[in-house]
Amino acid sequence: MPNLKLDAIDRKILAALQRNARLTNVELADEVGLSPSPCLRRVRILEEAGVIGGYHASLNRSELGLGLTVFVGIKVERHHGAAPDAFRDAVRDMPEVIACHLVSGEADFLLQIVVADLAAYEKLLLGTLLNLPGVTDIRSNFAIRTLKETAPLPLGHLPQ
Amino acid sequence: MPNLKLDAIDRKILAALQRNARLTNVELADEVGLSPSPCLRRVRILEEAGVIGGYHASLNRSELGLGLTVFVGIKVERHHGAAPDAFRDAVRDMPEVIACHLVSGEADFLLQIVVADLAAYEKLLLGTLLNLPGVTDIRSNFAIRTLKETAPLPLGHLPQ
DNA sequence: CAATCGCTGTCATATTATGCCAAATCTGAA
DNA sequence: TTCAGATTTGGCATAATATGACAGCGATTG
Structure with a gap:
């Protein structure tokens, strides 16, 4: 049930935040090839659309x-x-x-x-x-x- | 195999970052009752000790x-x-x-x-x-x- | 009691987040 | 092809945050 079309940059953002959710927006923007401003806007959209459900620390059991x-x-x-x-x-x-x-x-x-x-x-x-x-x-x-x-x-x- | 003693504040930090890994250090410090400086230091220690293994965005499949x-x-x-x-x-x-x-x-x-x-x-x-x-x-x-x-x-x- | 160790809070500075706006890009129609 | 409208981007200014140095506080030990 995808409600949102994701382009290549969105997928890069998701992959990067899956790997490391504490990247700064500046680092993330650099990684996906955008400037910080539109990068942050895309992240907010992904969050509000529910594509990104949350950010969690994984602990050593x-x-x-x-x-x-x-x-x-x-x-x-x-x-x-x-x-x-x-x-x-x-x-x-x-x-x-x-x-x-x-x-x-x-x-x-x-x-x-x-x-x-x-x-x-x-x-x-x-x-x-x-x-x-x-x-x-x-x-x-x-x-x-x-x-x-x-x-x-x-x-x-x-x-x- | 716990190598590190965790006090009540450490546990609060872990619980908070499990719930939301994108808390700012200022918010986290406020939540656990420390000022930002020692709070960040504790987080770094927990990361380096491997208690915190990483931070990951959870995505909507x-x-x-x-x-x-x-x-x-x-x-x-x-x-x-x-x-x-x-x-x-x-x-x-x-x-x-x-x-x-x-x-x-x-x-x-x-x-x-x-x-x-x-x-x-x-x-x-x-x-x-x-x-x-x-x-x-x-x-x-x-x-x-x-x-x-x-x-x-x-x-x-x-x-x- | 004095010395020490560990941890804390404060403060100054470098980085980052965030919102606004103009410029650039894309889309579809004529 | 050209143009208008819609969308998205980048740059910039400002507010907020991260980060490291440093001094003070409290507990522990001899």
């Missing part, structure tokens, strides 16, 4: 003592009644859940969870996850090693 | 015409020889793969893939994924709806 990443597949009762909404709300309110998707396949929901260690995960699993509304099955897959994470979107492979 | 997110579980032959390394390198070079983890459980690797649509995914699956070195099985789970994505890390739940 293990350095912060959050050493365990778990991918959790959850099955819930056939969707009807208030259970699905309740499940959604509960997941939204869990700070340990950093991503949650409704997916096709074996599981209904796929969650990415970040905690300190196995003990913390056990607590979360037994104390919260298993008690979420409508849950019938949970499979936990632990991330053993991360090869890639939050890589930039493939802007070089945009359609059109 | 559907707005960019990248409407399909797929979670792909891949099994590979029992790890030995050059196959694992070759697999890793191949995955690293695929821009459509925005995340890849070695995981426990059914699959060996869990990939997150972003493409324009089903046709693009079919092409990637048949043309590339199935031909990756050592692959014995692939299961594709399509994201139907995203409830949460790239949520901030749970800094309020740090150990210690």
Whole structure:
């Protein structure tokens, strides 16, 4: 559903800000071949159009003592009644859940969870996850090693 | 493996920059209750210590015409020889793969893939994924709806 | 108590962000 | 091709920010 036409310069801007969101506007303008003024104007337009959703620092989990990443597949009762909404709300309110998707396949929901260690995960699993509304099955897959994470979107492979 | 002790102000800084990486240093300093000078110094220290890994713009995928997110579980032959390394390198070079983890459980690797649509995914699956070195099985789970994505890390739940 | 270490706030200066406006470029029609 | 209208750009002036030097404050240690 693209609402905005992006030209080559816009794509350069997006690629640059994906790579480093703290570039100054002067640096960014230089990189994409514009003067600062129109460059900043394009960035503002991209922000207001929602193409740029936000800017976030990416933190080192293990350095912060959050050493365990778990991918959790959850099955819930056939969707009807208030259970699905309740499940959604509960997941939204869990700070340990950093991503949650409704997916096709074996599981209904796929969650990415970040905690300190196995003990913390056990607590979360037994104390919260298993008690979420409508849950019938949970499979936990632990991330053993991360090869890639939050890589930039493939802007070089945009359609059109 | 925390190498650095973080105090309450450091955590506030991290939380703020996770939420909005384009805060000016003046705004950030005000938010965490410091003057700009020591605030900037702390940010630099956090960057150099690797606690802050980078700053990235988060882009709206559907707005960019990248409407399909797929979670792909891949099994590979029992790890030995050059196959694992070759697999890793191949995955690293695929821009459509925005995340890849070695995981426990059914699959060996869990990939997150972003493409324009089903046709693009079919092409990637048949043309590339199935031909990756050592692959014995692939299961594709399509994201139907995203409830949460790239949520901030749970800094309020740090150990210690 | 005195010395030291770490961290803070203040201040001056270099850089940057931002809005305005004229010039340049593009588009479509005659 | 030429021209008018619409869009976008670059330059400039001003306000805001980043950055580094420096002195002061507070905690710790001997």
